[in-house]
Amino acid sequence: MDALAASRPQMIATLDGFRDTLEDLGSGLGITDPVAGPVVLALK
Known part of the structure; x- marks a missing residue:
């Protein structure tokens, strides 16, 4: 958890x-609502 916070x-x-x-998809979630999902970009 410390590494994640850092x-x-x-x-x-x-x-x-x-x-x-x-793109804001509506529903009041905003553009950067934190949700779990698949990785779409792997940074190296």
Whole structure:
């Protein structure tokens, strides 16, 4: 959990890099609602 918390700034920076390309699908969830799902981009 500590490693996950420590990585949040980098995860947010990665998301900020393509946030403008995301589509709001409605339902009041917003664009960056945290949900579980398949990996769509593997960063190396």
